[in-house]
Amino acid sequence: MAKNTKTGYEPMTSIEAITAGLDTVGYISISQISTAVFLAHGLRKPILIEGPAGVGKTDLAASLSKWLNLPLIRLQCYEGLDEGKALYEWKYGKQLLYTQILKEKLNELLGGAETLKDSLSKLSGFEDLFFSPQFLEARPLLHAMQQDRGSVLLIDEIDKSDEAFEAFLLEVLSDYQVTVPEIGTIKANVPPLVILTSNNVRELGDALKRRCLHLHIGFPDHEREQRIVRARVDGISDTLLNQLVRFVQSVRETDIKKRPSIAETVDWARTLLLLHASTLDEAFVRDTLNVLLKHESDIAAVSPAIGKMVREATGPDARGRLASGYPDMG
Amino acid sequence: MEKQISNFIRALRSADVRVSTGEALDAARTVAMIGYDDRAMMRDSLACVLAKSESEKQIHDRLFELYFSSAPAGSAAQSAGAENEGEPGEDPKDAAERLSQLTQQGNEQALATAIERAAEQAGLNDIRFSTQVAYFAQSMVRAMGGEQLQARLLEALQGRTPDADAEAQRLIDVRRTLTMTARERAERAFQIFGAAETEKFRDEVAATKRLSAIEANDMARMKQLVAKVAKRLAVKHSRRRKRTQRGLLDVRRTMRANAGVDGIPFNVIWRQKKKDRPKIIVICDVSGSVALYVRFLLLLLFSMKEAIPDLHAFAFSYRLKSVDDILETMEFDAAIKKILREIGLGSTSYGQAFSDFKMEHENKIDRRTTIIILGDGRSNYGDPRLDLFRDFAGRAKRVIWLNPEGRALWGTGDSVIPRYEPFCAQMSHVATLKDLEKAIDEVLTAYS
Numbered sequence: 001m002a003k004n005t006k007t008g009y010e011p012m013t014s015i016e017a018i019t020a021g022l023d024t025v026g027y028i029s030i031s032q033i034s035t036a037v038f039l040a041h042g043l044r045k046p047i048l049i050e051g052p053a054g055v056g057k058t059d060l061a062a063s064l065s066k067w068l069n070l071p072l073i074r075l076q077c078y079e080g081l082d083e084g085k086a087l088y089e090w091k092y093g094k095q096l097l098y099t100q101i102l103k104e105k106l107n108e109l110l111g112g113a114e115t116l117k118d119s120l121s122k123l124s125g126f127e128d129l130f131f132s133p134q135f136l137e138a139r140p141l142l143h144a145m146q147q148d149r150g151s152v153l154l155i156d157e158i159d160k161s162d163e164a165f166e167a168f169l170l171e172v173l174s175d176y177q178v179t180v181p182e183i184g185t186i187k188a189n190v191p192p193l194v195i196l197t198s199n200n201v202r203e204l205g206d207a208l209k210r211r212c213l214h215l216h217i218g219f220p221d222h223e224r225e226q227r228i229v230r231a232r233v234d235g236i237s238d239t240l241l242n243q244l245v246r247f248v249q250s251v252r253e254t255d256i257k258k259r260p261s262i263a264e265t266v267d268w269a270r271t272l273l274l275l276h277a278s279t280l281d282e283a284f285v286r287d288t289l290n291v292l293l294k295h296e297s298d299i300a301a302v303s304p305a306i307g308k309m310v311r312e313a314t315g316p317d318a319r320g321r322l323a324s325g326y327p328d329m330g
Numbered sequence: 331m332e333k334q335i336s337n338f339i340r341a342l343r344s345a346d347v348r349v350s351t352g353e354a355l356d357a358a359r360t361v362a363m364i365g366y367d368d369r370a371m372m373r374d375s376l377a378c379v380l381a382k383s384e385s386e387k388q389i390h391d392r393l394f395e396l397y398f399s400s401a402p403a404g405s406a407a408q409s410a411g412a413e414n415e416g417e418p419g420e421d422p423k424d425a426a427e428r429l430s431q432l433t434q435q436g437n438e439q440a441l442a443t444a445i446e447r448a449a450e451q452a453g454l455n456d457i458r459f460s461t462q463v464a465y466f467a468q469s470m471v472r473a474m475g476g477e478q479l480q481a482r483l484l485e486a487l488q489g490r491t492p493d494a495d496a497e498a499q500r501l502i503d504v505r506r507t508l509t510m511t512a513r514e515r516a517e518r519a520f521q522i523f524g525a526a527e528t529e530k531f532r533d534e535v536a537a538t539k540r541l542s543a544i545e546a547n548d549m550a551r552m553k554q555l556v557a558k559v560a561k562r563l564a565v566k567h568s569r570r571r572k573r574t575q576r577g578l579l580d581v582r583r584t585m586r587a588n589a590g591v592d593g594i595p596f597n598v599i600w601r602q603k604k605k606d607r608p609k610i611i612v613i614c615d616v617s618g619s620v621a622l623y624v625r626f627l628l629l630l631l632f633s634m635k636e637a638i639p640d641l642h643a644f645a646f647s648y649r650l651k652s653v654d655d656i657l658e659t660m661e662f663d664a665a666i667k668k669i670l671r672e673i674g675l676g677s678t679s680y681g682q683a684f685s686d687f688k689m690e691h692e693n694k695i696d697r698r699t700t701i702i703i704l705g706d707g708r709s710n711y712g713d714p715r716l717d718l719f720r721d722f723a724g725r726a727k728r729v730i731w732l733n734p735e736g737r738a739l740w741g742t743g744d745s746v747i748p749r750y751e752p753f754c755a756q757m758s759h760v761a762t763l764k765d766l767e768k769a770i771d772e773v774l775t776a777y778s
Binding site: 015031032035036039042043045050092093095096202203206209210213214215216 | 348350352353356359360363364370371374375377378379381382383384387561564565590591592636
């Protein structure tokens with residue numbers, strides 16, 4: 001595919017390059033994620049990311065923008081979000097102010113006109129003045145189209161928006177262009193890299209899904225989680241890291257309402273580090289469990305097993321030994 | 331390779347993964363971009379483009395392994411195509427020789443290629459049912475020149491010399507190897523193209539089977555089916571809940587929206603009519619024969635929480651109790667067991683159940699509520715308390731009665747169904763999952 005030399009997408013030459021690039025900004029990718037990003041760029045299609053909260057869906061967009069040095073344009077969806085908030089709006093206030101200021105000037109200009117017809121024809125020469133790009137307030141979608149080097153457009157929690165908005169989004173996402181009736185069609189010179197995230201609050205429409213590449217990010221395995229925590233938390237010791245990740249992984253296997261995700265693991269690691277914990281012990285875990293589990297009932301469900309889980313997490317384990325062989329990057 | 335991809339997409343479609351033409355094109359572009367040297371990468375890429383949910387991804391990955399595990403490199407199939415073979419005119423001796431060559435050690439690649447070509451001639455991709463495996467295997471052997479081999483074998487058998495006997499034995503082995511290889515290939519084709527079709531057929535059967543006749547080993551399938559139905563209904567009925575009414579100006583909102591332009595109404599906002607959110611109260615008779623149906627109705631309704639946020643369930647045989655807590659806190663099967671054990675005892679009394687409901691839960695009924703009653707209306711000759719029932723029906727939006735008994739039995743013996751019927755917006759016979767789906771669909775449609 002012929003590439004414009006001026007775009008900011010240059011570094012995405014291969015799947016490996018993407019994995020390595022994301023690594024430099026602290027995002028530990030896996031091949032599925034990098035593949036999706038590579039294809040999104042190659043096929044010019046948005047990526048729809050699904051998965052539990054806190055596994056790095058939003059973070060992928062942020063990391064991509066950081067790595068590629070492109071602006072991150074974020075559109076947070078919510079119920080009632082409409083075109084005016086997402087695409088563009090006229091700056092009514094400014095238009096009004098300008099008409100007031102220019103009133104005298106207009107009077108002067110129109111003063112010479114004898115009849116109503118005359119003044120109308122004179123006026124028609126100016127009317128575009130107030131509906132010009134100058135008075136156009138670009139909202140995230142339009143803003144993303146206007147970036148010369150491309151951009152990363154994050155449409156967060158699309159499942160929270162109304163179906164009407166979803167349908168409206170289809171047009172924008174398939175052609176990367178928007179139509180402003182008073183001005184005309186604005187087409188993106190360099191289409192943005194679009195990332196949509198969904199927490200599955202409601203089932204998305206088939207039409208939208210069909211236009212997107214589908215990527216599911218689940219909970220990470222032991223090794224990847226260790227690497228992520230190491231990249232995010234400075235100065236954590238290998239022993240503690242290995243133990244706490246093993247503990248979190250075993251918590252995820254229990255039957256609880258809200259399983260802790262990477263965000264919680266990172267928070268917990270920071271908490272333990274603040275408390276100067278060098279290894280995991282039961283008292284520490286009990287005191288800080290509310291960082292990891294966000295529901296009272298979940299804490300109650302896990303509590304009786306803490307002793308056993310801590311012993312298992314700190315005891316010898318083939319998996320643990322293997323993973324701790326990684327060089328310390330922190 | 332394009333052919334491989336399009337066949338693979340066909341297999342996906344037959345496994346109920348909806349792949350549009352646009353996606354098929356994307357798949358082709360993807361393969362062109364990624365190449366097909368790295369299988370894992372190709373699998374991930376295609377999954378990304380073709381699968382649109384977690385479950386579809388699983389189907390995709392399974393089919394990918396099946397499909398691409400054997401497909402020979404396209405070039406090998408073409409280069410070997412030059413040999414003449416399997417044509418009716420071929421000399422039996424040559425054919426037999428060629429085939430026995432194929433089955434010898436070291437010729438696996440050539441054999442695989444020949445099998446693939448035979449599969450294509452036999453139209454193996456049309457396989458749909460497991461009973462067709464033998465037929466397709468035979469057609470494949472024939473396409474490879476099996477008839478000539480057979481003729482040669484008969485000739486050898488008639489020779490009656492030690493040499494001829496040895497020859498015959500050798501040819502029998504050749505035939506066996508060929509048949510087995512062809513069978514394996516046909517079996518795999520069935521896994522790819524047919525297995526899902528058979529599943530679909532079984533699902534179809536299960537959906538129209540009487541719910542009381544579902545056997546224990548079909549329960550897992552039924553649960554999946556119910557989940558599918560629930561999803562379908564939920565998607566259909568969780569559409570947006572506002573409808574613009576053109577012609578009625580919403581003065582307040584219009585003024586606010588245009589405050590920035592001096593209150594000149596540039597943007598006119600019309601009054602909107604909000605649709606009611608469905609509110610359902612379901613009252614189940616859990617005695618005797620009806621108990622089997624309760625399970626499915628509750629499973630269906632509780633799988634649709636997103637479309638029916640306001641759902642209350644009650645069960646009774648003699649006394650009526652709320653079962654919301656049990657259903658929400660326990661795993662579904664265990665919950666049903668507990669409900670049946672705790673409430674399913676005692677002789678059925680609709681009158682008692684309605685008076686219990688009146689005493690404790692009547693305030694849950696409002697004009698948005700649909701009351702669904704699942705029961706056979708056999709009340710052991712007790713007072714049906716029509717007065718209470720009429721009262722409920724008056725307060726609620728609608729009352730729907732689902733009866734597992736056939737219409738012919740209504741009103742026979744101790745059935746008091748006909749006396750309740752005048753107060754119900756609808757009274758229907760529900761025997762299968764299809765009936766259930768239709769009934770719930772109607773309930774929810776009344777809210778749009």
